Amino acid sequence: MSELALHRGISVQRIGAMILRYWYLLMSSWPRLLELLYWPALQIITWGFLQLYIAQNANFFARAGGTLIGAVILWDILFRGQLGFSISFLEEMWARNLGNLMMSPLRPIEFLLSLMAMSLIRLAIGVIPMTLLAIAFFHFNVYSLGLPLIAFFCNLIFTSWSVGIFVSGLVLRNGLGAESIVWTLMFGIMPLACVYYPVSVLPHWLQAIAWSLPPTYVFEGMRALLIENTFRTDLMLDALAINAGLLLASFGAFLALLRSARKHGSLLSGGE
Amino acid sequence: MHSTAQWRKNASSMTENSKASSWPTVAEGISSAAIEVDRLVKVYKQTRAVDGISFSLPRGSITGLLGGNGAGKTTTIAMIMGLVLPTSGRVRVLGHRMPEESAEVLGRMNFESPYVDMPMRLTVRQNLTIFGKLYAVRHLADRIAKLADDLDLNDFIDRANGKLSAGQKTRVALAKALINQPELLLLDEPTASLDPDTADWVRSHLERYRKDNNATILLASHNMLEVERLCDRVIIMKRGRVEDDDTPDAIMARYNRSTLEEVFLDVARGRVNGAKEGTR
Numbered sequence: 001m002s003e004l005a006l007h008r009g010i011s012v013q014r015i016g017a018m019i020l021r022y023w024y025l026l027m028s029s030w031p032r033l034l035e036l037l038y039w040p041a042l043q044i045i046t047w048g049f050l051q052l053y054i055a056q057n058a059n060f061f062a063r064a065g066g067t068l069i070g071a072v073i074l075w076d077i078l079f080r081g082q083l084g085f086s087i088s089f090l091e092e093m094w095a096r097n098l099g100n101l102m103m104s105p106l107r108p109i110e111f112l113l114s115l116m117a118m119s120l121i122r123l124a125i126g127v128i129p130m131t132l133l134a135i136a137f138f139h140f141n142v143y144s145l146g147l148p149l150i151a152f153f154c155n156l157i158f159t160s161w162s163v164g165i166f167v168s169g170l171v172l173r174n175g176l177g178a179e180s181i182v183w184t185l186m187f188g189i190m191p192l193a194c195v196y197y198p199v200s201v202l203p204h205w206l207q208a209i210a211w212s213l214p215p216t217y218v219f220e221g222m223r224a225l226l227i228e229n230t231f232r233t234d235l236m237l238d239a240l241a242i243n244a245g246l247l248l249a250s251f252g253a254f255l256a257l258l259r260s261a262r263k264h265g266s267l268l269s270g271g272e
Numbered sequence: 273m274h275s276t277a278q279w280r281k282n283a284s285s286m287t288e289n290s291k292a293s294s295w296p297t298v299a300e301g302i303s304s305a306a307i308e309v310d311r312l313v314k315v316y317k318q319t320r321a322v323d324g325i326s327f328s329l330p331r332g333s334i335t336g337l338l339g340g341n342g343a344g345k346t347t348t349i350a351m352i353m354g355l356v357l358p359t360s361g362r363v364r365v366l367g368h369r370m371p372e373e374s375a376e377v378l379g380r381m382n383f384e385s386p387y388v389d390m391p392m393r394l395t396v397r398q399n400l401t402i403f404g405k406l407y408a409v410r411h412l413a414d415r416i417a418k419l420a421d422d423l424d425l426n427d428f429i430d431r432a433n434g435k436l437s438a439g440q441k442t443r444v445a446l447a448k449a450l451i452n453q454p455e456l457l458l459l460d461e462p463t464a465s466l467d468p469d470t471a472d473w474v475r476s477h478l479e480r481y482r483k484d485n486n487a488t489i490l491l492a493s494h495n496m497l498e499v500e501r502l503c504d505r506v507i508i509m510k511r512g513r514v515e516d517d518d519t520p521d522a523i524m525a526r527y528n529r530s531t532l533e534e535v536f537l538d539v540a541r542g543r544v545n546g547a548k549e550g551t552r
Contacts (some may be wrong), residue, residue, distance in 0.1 A: 009375075017405030021391065024402075028393045028432070091391075099388035100448070103353050104406045105379040262357045262371070265316060268350055268387055 010113070014106050018114030022088050023121070036122055040076050040130035047072040048138040067226050068196065069140045074152055074222060075195045076127055078215055079186050081160030082167075084122030085115045086182040089168040093176055102267055108258060112251070115168070116161050123157075148225055151236040152218045158243035159214045163189070165250040169257035173266055194219050214239040214246065305364070306331045306456050306488035307352055312361035314347050314512075321347045323512035324361070329490060329505075331455070334482055336499035336520075337492040338532070339509035340540045345492040346387070348509070349458050352490070353383060366456060379407055381456040384449040386464060389441075392434030396425055396444050399433055400451060407452035419447040422477065438465035446474065450481065457481075459491040463498060471495075475502055496532040506532065508539055515539050 026032055051068040092098045101111065134140045142149060167185055171178045192206065193215035199207050210216045217239035221232045261267050307329040314322040322344040329335050337345045350356040352363055354371030363370040366377045390399045397416065404412040420426045423443045428436060433444060442465050449457060462478070463471035475498060482489055493499050499506060500520050508516040508523070516523055516539070520532055527535045 011408070013408060014406050017402050020405070021394070021398075021402045024394050024398045025391065095391045096387070096389040097391050099355060099385065100390070100403070101406075102355060103378065103383055104403065105375070105408070106406050107375065259357070262355065265347070265350065265356050267355045268346070 010107070010110055011105075014110045015114045015117070018106065018111065019117050019121075022091070022114070022118045025091060026122075026125075033125065036126040037129055040080065040126045041133055043072055043076060044069065044130045044133050045137065048134060048140070052138065066140045067223055069134055069138055070142065070145075070222050070226055071195050071219060073127070073131060073134065073142050074156060074218060075190070076130065077123065077153060078156040078160050078193075080123050080126050081119050081157045082164045082186050083182070084119030084126075085161055085164030086167055086171075087122070088115050088118040089164070090171065090176075090179065090182060093171060093179075098172075099267060108255065109251075112165060112168075112254070115164065119160065119164065120157070145222075145225060148221070148231045148236075152222060155214050155218050155236060155239040155243055158240075158247060160186075162243065162246040162250040165247075165254050169250075169254035172254075173257040173261045173264075175266060189213060189215065192216065198223060212242065214242045217242075304331050305329060306333070306366060307490065308364040309348070309352065310362050310364075312348070312351060312363065313359045314344075314351060314356065315359045320512050322351070322358075325509070325512070325514045326361075327507060327514065327517060329488055331488050332482070332486045333505060334478075334489040334491070334503050336503035336506045337490060337509065338494075338496075338499060338506055338536060339492075339515075340536075342511075343509040344512040345509055346385075346460060347512075349383075349385075349460060349490065349492060353381075353458060354378075377456075379452060380454060381458065382407075382449045382452055382454040383458040383460070384445045384462055385458075385460040387460070390433045390444060390448060393432055395432055396429045396436070396447075399444070400447060403448050404451050409452055415451065419450060423447050423450075439467060439470050442466055443470075443474070446477075453485060455485070455487055457487055457489045459489065459493075461493055461495075462491060463493075463495060471498070478502060496536055500532050508536070510539055 048069050051066075092101060131142050134142060145152070163186060167178075167182050170181055192202075192210045193213050194202070194210055195215070199210050199216060199220060202210055217235040221235040221239075224230045224232045224235075305328045307327075309325060309327050312322055312325050313320070325344075325348065337348065339345050347356060351358050352365060352370065354374045357371065366380055368374075368376045370377070394402070400416045400419065401412065404415060409415050416429075420429050423446060425440075425443060425447060428440055433441065436444065442463070446462065449459070457478075459478075463474050466474060478489065479502060481487060489502075491499075491502070503520060506516075506518065506520050506523055507514055516526070516535075518526070523535055524530060524532060527538055529535045529538065
């Protein structure tokens with residue numbers, strides 16, 4: 001039987017059980033809830049005031065109102081989406097519960113789907129208040145972007161899941177000694193994803209690498225929308241195609257790392 | 273189905289690695305076996321953790337896996353569970369190859385191990401609810417209520433797992449292991465951290481569970497009295513190999529010892545007495 005055959009017959013009940021497990025955990029711990037709200041709020045306030053200051057002193061930013069705050073919000077969707085996924089996974093490592101799950105009928109694909117659902121829930125808890133703060137303090141309504149916002153969101157969340165799946169596999173294989181990758185890998189993508197500046201700023205050879213990352217298309221698309229009032233469908237479709245490849249590759253990598261963890265006995269130790 | 277009496281009668285002598293045995297072997301293709309381990313090897317880099325062991329456990333039996341630290345007990349159990357891939361050899365659980373066909377059997381087995389914990393912030397009831405759903409337990413609330421009665425969990429069932437005493441946690445872990453009424457139960461030190469009274473009570477519960485459900489139990493333990501009391505059969509491991517495999521009585525007779533603890537010490541310290549050599 002192939003590895004993929006093990007993922008037939010996905011059970012909604014098992015996925016629901018895992019979501020319930022993380023929900024119980026969130027509701028049992030106010031520091032966890034506070035942490036979800038704290039950083040996004042801090043981000044939007046800091047960068048929002050910076051944008052106000054720049055807009056008062058620079059014509060370009062006065063014209064391109066919202067690009068900085070928009071970038072902050074979209075970056076947070078990408079970053080918090082991955083963290084929401086990975087932290088739920090880390091909770092199992094910290095709780096030494098992974099062996100229980102791996103020995104249960106829960107299948108890897110169901111586990112990953114429940115982590116995706118939790119990343120959406122955690123993201124909603126953190127980012128929705130952030131967007132409301134942006135409206136209240138800086139009169140920037142990200143929801144006014146309309147349908148393009150859905151395209152931006154979907155592409156960013158797909159990328160965050162790909163990264164989340166891959167780093168979870170690394171932690172599964174290498175134990176909690178690899179935990180720091182969870183917190184830092186996305187920052188490695190940041191300069192190339194051109195969050196706060198256009199791709200054209202990069203040297204030519206780096207531009208080619210930047211265009212291999214779906215978030216680059218999203219941030220370029222956001223700037224096109226806010227500065228030129230143009231929704232670049234082509235950029236979103238390109239991002240979607242790369243995301244599909246990334247998701248498949250990350251799932252394959254997760255299965256390979258899981259197999260390697262079984263081979264090396266890492267599921268028994270889980271530590272450093 | 274093998275009764276305890278039959279196993280004891282059959283078990284005049286038994287070892288692995290081609291030693292003469294009256295236990296069912298993998299080669300005999302015993303379809304009723306709960307676990308079949310065939311020439312299983314696990315090598316970690318330079319260390320041969322498990323070195324070509326074979327055994328077959330009939331359904332409804334309780335078998336003790338004994339051995340000192342590093343003997344290969346935990347690796348063996350982990351390979352049976354599918355948590356560790358063997359370097360070579362094969363494992364069949366309830367008639368299915370592990371880990372390739374694990375999806376077919378994981379819902380019918382369960383385990384308890386000191387290497388894993390239940391989530392600490394969740395209450396006992398929440399934990400059991402989640403695992404019950406993962407195992408697709410029908411009438412889950414009733415099942416949890418019964419386990420709470422049987423294992424005396426009611427006083428702390430709505431308390432966070434992290435706030436329980438070591439003994440209470442062991443009982444909760446046992447409740448989790450029994451949530452799906454498993455046909456096969458793998459236990460690693462099931463009564464560690466328990467006071468003698470509670471440990472005795474847990475052993476009684478396991479005996480009753482086996483009897484009521486015709487379950488197969490494989491338990492690794494350092495508590496020789498526990499093994500003597502519970503197990504129909506004992507497999508002694510040393511340095512990744514099966515050192516001996518028989519009923520507790522037959523092993524004690526072979527080593528000319530009155531307790532398994534004495535046998536354990538003989539094996540651990542490499543003492544070979546005349547009685548043992550004479551039987552081989």
